[in-house]
Amino acid sequence: ESSSASAPDPDAPPPFRVHVTGSARTEGYYKISHAEKSAYVAQYASRSTVNEATPEKEQPSQQNVTSSRSNRANARRRAQGLEEINQVHLAMALSKGESAATDLFKFNQLQTRKKHLRFARSPIHDWGLYAMERIMRGEMVIEYVGEIIRAQVADKREKAYERQGIGSSYLFRIDEDLVVDATKKGNLGRLINHSCEPNCTARIITINGEKKIVIYAKQDIELGSEITYDYHFPIEQDKIPCLCGSAKCRGFLN
Ligand SMILES: [Zn+2]
Incomplete structure (x- = not known):
């Protein structure tokens, strides 16, 4: 049996279809089964022999498929978990009312x-x-x-605005170094x-x-x-009267 498998039978019909019209060019379309193809296409021949010879090879490849699928499912769950954590963080931040994320x-x-x-x-x-x-x-x-400027620049501008008759109340101090000037760009x-x-x-x-x-x-x-x-102006000698009209009015802005 092994000899007949390796050496083709001379009496067997040729693997190629005999063209009725005499030429493949004029034969038109016809379906060739995988079994027929396996007789002359190396890929089909090797595929069928692998399947027949080692059917157990199918098993590990199937396992690979399921494991990669479950990996993807796990990744999705992890992503969902992160989403939940983010929502918890957002809820916590919202409850605190001050966080960079909510800002x-x-x-x-x-x-x-x-x-x-x-x-x-x-x-x-x-x-x-x-x-x-x-x-x-x-x-x-x-x-x-406004325009963010350094405190020294703000001091100079404040004096210049006073000379020009422009109130200095559009200068908003951010911290020791920075001031927002809304006088010209506000x-x-x-x-x-x-x-x-x-x-x-x-x-x-x-x-x-x-x-x-x-x-x-x-x-x-x-x-x-x-x-x-509340402007929270620093207390100064030169008082600015407050007209806010609230019950808790301090009487002066500074
Ligand atoms: Zn007041």
Whole structure:
């Protein structure tokens, strides 16, 4: 039997189909079975012999498939686990109310959908900023936009503004070194008046390594209410009277 397998039988029919039309070119399409192909295509021959000779080889390859599938499932579970952890972190951060992640999240939100605000005359001082929608406690109201400058530059500008008759109240100190000057490059944020009992608070946050001043709602703010925060001016000899009108008014801004 082994000799007949190695040496082809001379009486067996040729492996190639005899073309009826006399030429493969004019024969058209016809299906050739794998068994037929295995007679002259080396790939098919080797495949069928492997399958027949070592059927147990199928087993380990199947195991490979299942293990890679379960690996993928595990990876998905791990990713889901991470997602859950992230949500827990976000929830924790939200409960604390101050985290870089939530700051960034809220700041981005503020960029895409600005709060509806309007400036109008204020009984506190000159112009004020008013909420034209309800704002929930903890929400960012507006960024105090301005030019970030060094403290020394701010001191020089303050004197120059005084000489020009421009008030220095648009200078907002971030820390010992930096000041935001909203005098020339500002937004509506600079119109927010001081109150000794304010509905907002100003906070310094860091977005992509850049310090920003953001006004947050300390409490729910009703439509039409004036937006205020405590300027926290240092106490000085030259007093600025406060007209905030709140029960807790300190009488002076500084
Ligand atoms: Zn006051």
